[in-house]
Amino acid sequence: MNQLEEKLATALRQAGEQISPDSVPPLRLRTRRRRVILPRLPRRWMSWLTPLAAAAAVAGVVAASLVISATFHGHTRNAGPASAPRWNGSPLGPPSALHGAPPYFVELPAQALIYARTATVRSTVTGRVLVTVRPPRPYQVFTWVSGAADDRTFVLAAQRWWNTASGQAGTLAQNRDNNARTVFFKLTFDPATRTAHLTRLAVPGKIRATDLAGVGISPDGTRLALSFRNSIRIITLATGLTRTWTWPGHGWVGNFKPDGQIFSWSADGKTLAFQQWGGYLDSTVHVRLLDTTAPGNSLTAAKVILTFFNKDDVLTIAPFNTLLTADGSRIVTATGFSPRQDPRLGYQNITEFSVRTGKPVLSQDKFGALAGDQIVLWASPDGRALVVSDPRGAKTQDGPRANIFGVLAGNKFTPIPHGARTQNQVAW
Amino acid sequence: MTSAGEAAERGGERLENMSPHSQGSTAVAPGPAGLPVTTAEGAVTALYQAHALGMIRLAHIMLGDRASAEDVVQEAFYGLYRRWSALADTGNAIAYVRSSVLNGCRSVLRRQSRSRDRADGQQAAPPPEISAEAAAITLEERQEVLRAMRRLPARQREALVLRFYLDLSAEESAATMGIGPGSVRSAIHRGLASLGRMLQEQS
Numbered sequence: 001m002n003q004l005e006e007k008l009a010t011a012l013r014q015a016g017e018q019i020s021p022d023s024v025p026p027l028r029l030r031t032r033r034r035r036v037i038l039p040r041l042p043r044r045w046m047s048w049l050t051p052l053a054a055a056a057a058v059a060g061v062v063a064a065s066l067v068i069s070a071t072f073h074g075h076t077r078n079a080g081p082a083s084a085p086r087w088n089g090s091p092l093g094p095p096s097a098l099h100g101a102p103p104y105f106v107e108l109p110a111q112a113l114i115y116a117r118t119a120t121v122r123s124t125v126t127g128r129v130l131v132t133v134r135p136p137r138p139y140q141v142f143t144w145v146s147g148a149a150d151d152r153t154f155v156l157a158a159q160r161w162w163n164t165a166s167g168q169a170g171t172l173a174q175n176r177d178n179n180a181r182t183v184f185f186k187l188t189f190d191p192a193t194r195t196a197h198l199t200r201l202a203v204p205g206k207i208r209a210t211d212l213a214g215v216g217i218s219p220d221g222t223r224l225a226l227s228f229r230n231s232i233r234i235i236t237l238a239t240g241l242t243r244t245w246t247w248p249g250h251g252w253v254g255n256f257k258p259d260g261q262i263f264s265w266s267a268d269g270k271t272l273a274f275q276q277w278g279g280y281l282d283s284t285v286h287v288r289l290l291d292t293t294a295p296g297n298s299l300t301a302a303k304v305i306l307t308f309f310n311k312d313d314v315l316t317i318a319p320f321n322t323l324l325t326a327d328g329s330r331i332v333t334a335t336g337f338s339p340r341q342d343p344r345l346g347y348q349n350i351t352e353f354s355v356r357t358g359k360p361v362l363s364q365d366k367f368g369a370l371a372g373d374q375i376v377l378w379a380s381p382d383g384r385a386l387v388v389s390d391p392r393g394a395k396t397q398d399g400p401r402a403n404i405f406g407v408l409a410g411n412k413f414t415p416i417p418h419g420a421r422t423q424n425q426v427a428w
Numbered sequence: 429m430t431s432a433g434e435a436a437e438r439g440g441e442r443l444e445n446m447s448p449h450s451q452g453s454t455a456v457a458p459g460p461a462g463l464p465v466t467t468a469e470g471a472v473t474a475l476y477q478a479h480a481l482g483m484i485r486l487a488h489i490m491l492g493d494r495a496s497a498e499d500v501v502q503e504a505f506y507g508l509y510r511r512w513s514a515l516a517d518t519g520n521a522i523a524y525v526r527s528s529v530l531n532g533c534r535s536v537l538r539r540q541s542r543s544r545d546r547a548d549g550q551q552a553a554p555p556p557e558i559s560a561e562a563a564a565i566t567l568e569e570r571q572e573v574l575r576a577m578r579r580l581p582a583r584q585r586e587a588l589v590l591r592f593y594l595d596l597s598a599e600e601s602a603a604t605m606g607i608g609p610g611s612v613r614s615a616i617h618r619g620l621a622s623l624g625r626m627l628q629e630q631s
Binding site: 008021312 | 467468469472473476477480481484485486488489492493494497498502505506510537540569570571572573574575577578579588589592593620623624627
């Protein structure tokens with residue numbers, strides 16, 4: 001091997017060693033991952049799914065889910081491997097169902113390979129873009145969005161962004177992107193004038209883009225929860241008062257990748273729901289509720305409401321949002337089930353779990369396991385109306401259909417006009 | 429030049445060590461605890477646990493982007509899972525995944541290239557800031573090599589990585605890249621020549 005070859009081999013080996021063995025994310029097979037491959041700021045994926053509180057409850061949970069689902073769909077599962085059932089989600093609902101969700105939502109329409117340069121306020125009923133805002137200079141992209149309960153107040157995270165080129169220039173750009181400071185803006189939408197105003201929020205400290213793993217504004221818009229993977233910080237926006245809870249164990253807090261709505265709050269702003277993952281090769285997921293008024297600074301004090309195991313023959317969680325309803329009674333999330341004997345008989349659906357018992361109480365919008373992804377984007381205070389993203393859009397090149405947004409209520413799905421989207425950065 | 433263990437860690441390992449055997453529509457492979465796993469999911473998961481690190485490192489070298497590398501590898505193993513029952517020889521599963529990873533990297537690079545073309549017309553990049561890491565000489569040298577390598581045509585780049593990172597033979601690289609061994613040797617030869625020129629110009 002000559003000098004050049006040795007130099008190349010060394011450079012390649014050292015480049016490879018930048019990936020440490022303990023940072024490999026778990027494999028995710030049960031629900032299909034989104035095909036869109038964006039060069040993210042290094043947000044880690046995580047694996048998926050999960051449920052079950054106790055092994056003894058597994059059979060009951062699964063049986064209950066199956067019974068509920070069979071009831072809704074008017075048929076029972078066909079167990080024959082040669083005749084895998086075709087589930088295509090809940091039937092279509094009336095357009096009036098769109099009024100069951102808040103009238104406006106904010107979307108970060110990501111363009112290929114970059115974060116969103118704009119945020120759009122859109123109508124839930126018509127799907128139309130009402131206002132488009134850009135980050136005030138020098139910030140260039142929005143990275144996170146979260147909505148308060150009034151449907152007029154949203155919080156956006158923004159940062160500077162450098163175009164990622166190839167080679168060394170790309171590496172430097174990515175480093176700058178990752179280390180760029182994240183700042184926060186309050187977006188206030190006025191439906192009467194169809195205008196939106198951005199106000200910079202006073203969030204203390206420098207928050208590197210790569211460290212931030214999710215935001216969640218409280219229902220009254222006064223407090224902002226931030227995820228840092230091994231800790232949660234809640235900032236009182238009027239005073240800058242910050243309280244931090246840390247996770248002392250393995251794994252992390254926050255959901256898949258992370259992406260979407262990491263947090264959800266109870267209506268009184270006291271309880272914060274979040275996911276806590278087991279870590280490398282342990283993809284057990286707990287959904288926990290943190291009493292933000294209680295003393296202490298450890299996330300271990302947050303009560304475990306649901307436990308999802310990553311294995312066959314149990315109802316498992318899809319790796320996206322788990323939303324606490326505002327009345328604090330339910331956790332709503334996309335789930336999946338994969339029978340050990342024949343994965344083709346697997347399915348996914350939207351399941352609501354009782355916070356009190358941890359058991360499923362409602363199951364809707366059933367699809368085959370490999371149909372695509374389902375994501376719960378918003379839940380009404382009692383969980384009776386949801387906004388979900390499910391794979392019933394146009395066919396894609398690689399098989400599964402594209403995702404579209406819609407309102408799911410009473411086991412009926414009403415698409416939001418112009419709601420064809422695959423990304424998850426959206427808030428009601 | 430490289431021990432078998434090192435090569436295995438880099439994703440160049442042979443599947444014989446995993447020994448999954450075809451059994452009708454299912455396969456058997458050792459699980460994490462040494463127990464046999466009899467489902468496609470179990471077999472693919474076992475393969476992932478053994479090979480994910482090497483594959484992610486390979487994709488990271490090709491792309492220079494950790495998150496995209498993880499996505500590409502995840503897609504490759506997911507593709508293996510979906511096609512497991514159709515695989516004629518599950519003993520070649522890792523070779524299949526390796527090819528999928530390379531294909532995925534090509535797709536990402538193509539998309540990046542297209543997007544860059546569009547973005548370049550919309551916005552000028554801000555002036556570069558030199559990070560502390562970039563100031564380190566050894567790191568700078570390494571990055572120079574990687575930068576030069578990533579400027580090579582895709583075939584030459586892949587041939588060099590398979591040869592000098594995974595220690596694959598020309599025949600093995602050929603199978604992975606879907607070209608002939610002669611083309612692999614040619615790509616390595618030309619790639620090294622171009623690489624040497626570029627590094628000389630930079631110095």
